[in-house]
Amino acid sequence: MPQPSPDARQQLQALTAPVRGRLRVAGVATVLAGVGLAAQAGLIALAAQRVLVQHLPLDQVLPLLLALCAVGLVRAGLAWSARHCADAAVETLRHQLRLSVVRRLQARGPLWLRHQRAGALAELPGAHVDALDGYVGGFLLARMEVTWVPLVLLVAVFWVDPVVGGILLLTLPLIPVFMALVGWGAQAASERQLDALTRMGAHFADRLRGLGLIRLYGRAQSELEGVRAAADAVREGSLKVLRIAFLSSAVLEFFASMGVAMVALYLGLTYLGMLHIRSAPLDLASGLFCLLLAPEVYAPLRRLAAHYHDRANALAAITRIDAALDQAEQAPREVAPGADAAGTLPPQVCVQVRDLSLRHAGASHPVLEQLSFDLHSGQHIALAGPSGCGKSTLLEALAGWLPADAGQLLRSQHLRIGYAAQRPHLFCGSIADNLRIAAPQASQAQLHAAADAAQVMDFVRQLPQGLDTRIGEGGFGLSGGQARRVALARVLLQDPQLLLLDEPTAFLDAQTEARLLEALLQFARDRTLVIATHSEAVMERLGQVLWLPDGQMRRLRKAA
CATH class of the missing domain: 1.20.1560.10 (ABC transporter type 1, transmembrane domain)
Known part of the structure; x- marks a missing residue:
C-alpha cells in the first residue's frame, strides 16, 4: 500500500x-x-x-x-x-x-x-x-x-x-x-x-x-x-x-x-x-x-x-x-537513441524511415524489421499485405503511438497528423458532438464539409435530426461502416498534413467505396495520405503500394 x-x-x-x-x-x-x-x-x-x-x-x-x-x-x-x-x-x-x-x-x-x-x-x-x-x-x-x-x-x-x-x-x-x-x-x-x-x-x-x-x-x-x-x-x-x-x-x-x-x-x-x-x-x-x-x-x-x-x-x-499514473514509468522499454523524433529532413520529405523495427510491449519478436522508406509531401500510398503483417502497427508508429524498437523514424517538425484507427470509438451523444471532439470551435459549415468528405452526409440526410441525431456509446445505432466514416470525418476536421487511415473502406459497397475514395483524394490533394487496406480498388486508385512485411514499394497503374 x-x-x-x-x-x-x-x-x-x-x-x-x-x-x-x-x-x-x-x-x-x-x-x-x-x-x-x-x-x-x-x-x-x-x-x-x-x-x-x-x-x-x-x-x-x-x-x-x-x-x-x-x-x-x-x-x-x-x-x-x-x-x-x-x-x-x-x-x-x-x-x-x-x-x-x-x-x-x-x-x-x-x-x-x-x-x-x-x-x-x-x-x-x-x-x-x-x-x-x-x-x-x-x-x-x-x-x-x-x-x-x-x-x-x-x-x-x-x-x-x-x-x-x-x-x-x-x-x-x-x-x-x-x-x-x-x-x-x-x-x-x-x-x-x-x-x-x-x-x-x-x-x-x-x-x-x-x-x-x-x-x-x-x-x-x-x-x-x-x-x-x-x-x-x-x-x-x-x-x-x-x-x-x-x-x-x-x-x-x-x-x-x-x-x-x-x-x-x-x-x-x-x-x-x-x-x-x-x-x-x-x-x-x-x-x-x-x-x-x-x-x-x-x-x-x-x-x-x-x-x-x-x-x-x-x-x-x-x-x-501518482501511483496510478507512474505505473507506465516503472519499467520503461529501451528505445534506440533518436528512434522516434522530429527533425530536419530533406526537402519535400515529411517522414523518413530507416532500418525500422517495431515490437509491441511484451512481444518476444518484432512485427516489422529493417523497414526503410520515405514519405514525401503530397504523396499517396497504400499499405498492403496479409493479415497480421504489421499494417496497423506501422500506422501507429507513424502516428507516434508506438516507439521504435530499433532503427530510426524521423518526422518533420510541426507536422499535423490525423489518424483514423481500425476500431474507432464513438461516444454517447449526437453525431455533431462526436465530430466536435476534434475541433470544439468548428462552425456548422466546417462540420458539413468534413462530413461530406467522409461520405457521412450520405446516411445522415436520411436521419430525422441530421447531424444532431444521438447515438449510443461505442457508436450504438450506426453500422460498422457508418461508424468508421464518422470517425474519419472527425479526423478530417483536424485539418491534418499527414493522413493515416486504417481500412477506411471496410464494410462498404463498391459504389460507396468509390465515392469515399474520390472525396478522400480530393481532400488530400496537397496532403500526404497513407491507407492500410486489403482492397485492390484502393491500391489501384492510389497507384503506389508499400507491401509488408518485406517493405517493397510498387507502383500500380491508377484506375481511370
Whole structure:
C-alpha cells in the first residue's frame, strides 16, 4: 500500500500556490471573525452586568446592543467572505488538477491507455480530485484559525481572570495530542476507502460497457454478485472511516467538555463563596465573559480535527493518483537513441524511415524489421499485405503511438497528423458532438464539409435530426461502416498534413467505396495520405503500394 511521502505533502502545498492569495484572504477573514468573538462576548457580558446587577434602564444599554449587532454583522460578513474565497480557490484548484491528471494520462499514450481499466482511470479526475475539496476549503483555513484565534482568546481570558486562563491553557494541549494519536489510522483507512471506491467504479463501468454480452451469455446474475461485493467493500470502508471520525470527535468533545466544566465549576464555587483564590471579588461581567469564551477556545481545534480527515483523504488521493499514473514509468522499454523524433529532413520529405523495427510491449519478436522508406509531401500510398503483417502497427508508429524498437523514424517538425484507427470509438451523444471532439470551435459549415468528405452526409440526410441525431456509446445505432466514416470525418476536421487511415473502406459497397475514395483524394490533394487496406480498388486508385512485411514499394497503374 503506497504511503504518503514528503513528495505528496509537498504536492499538496504546491497545489495551493496559484490561489495562495485567495486562501490568505479567506484565512485572514476567518481569523478576524474568530477574534471578533472576544468583542461579542465582552459586549454581552457588559450588557448583562448593567441590566441584572446595576439595574440600569434599557435605553442606557441600547448602545451596547447596537454595538453587539454591528459586531455580529461584521463577523457574518467576514465568514461569508472567507467561504466565498475558499470556494473559489477550491474550484480553481479542482479544475487545474483535473487538467493536469488528464494531460498526464494523455502523455502515457494510447497504447498504455488501451491496457488500463477505463472505470479506474475515470476515478482519478473524479472522486480522487474531489477528495481535495475538504483539504483546501476546510483544513487549510482551520489550520490558520487554530494558529491565532485560541491564542488571542486565551490572552483576553488571562487579562480578565488568570485562573480561568490557566485552566484553559492546561487542558488545551491535550486535544492535539489525542487528535494525532487517533489520526494515525485515518490515512490508512482513507487509502483503503479510495481503493475500494476505485475498484467498484472500474468494475461497474466495465460491466456496463459489456452489458449486452453479459445478458447474451446469461452472466447477469453472476456479474450482479460481483457489483454487490464491490459495493459492500465500499460500504465497509466508509464505516471504518466513520468510526475513526466518530472516535476522534468523541475524544475532542470529552476534553473540551472537561475544560468547560472545570471553568464552570470554578466560577460557580467562586460565586457561592466556597472557593477563595482571587484577591478581588468576581463580578458577573468577568465570569460571564470567561464562560462564553471557554468553549470558543476549543472550537478551532475541534474544527481542525473535523478537517484532519480531509487532509488524510487528500494525501491518500495524491498518493493514489501518482501511483496510478507512474505505473507506465516503472519499467520503461529501451528505445534506440533518436528512434522516434522530429527533425530536419530533406526537402519535400515529411517522414523518413530507416532500418525500422517495431515490437509491441511484451512481444518476444518484432512485427516489422529493417523497414526503410520515405514519405514525401503530397504523396499517396497504400499499405498492403496479409493479415497480421504489421499494417496497423506501422500506422501507429507513424502516428507516434508506438516507439521504435530499433532503427530510426524521423518526422518533420510541426507536422499535423490525423489518424483514423481500425476500431474507432464513438461516444454517447449526437453525431455533431462526436465530430466536435476534434475541433470544439468548428462552425456548422466546417462540420458539413468534413462530413461530406467522409461520405457521412450520405446516411445522415436520411436521419430525422441530421447531424444532431444521438447515438449510443461505442457508436450504438450506426453500422460498422457508418461508424468508421464518422470517425474519419472527425479526423478530417483536424485539418491534418499527414493522413493515416486504417481500412477506411471496410464494410462498404463498391459504389460507396468509390465515392469515399474520390472525396478522400480530393481532400488530400496537397496532403500526404497513407491507407492500410486489403482492397485492390484502393491500391489501384492510389497507384503506389508499400507491401509488408518485406517493405517493397510498387507502383500500380491508377484506375481511370
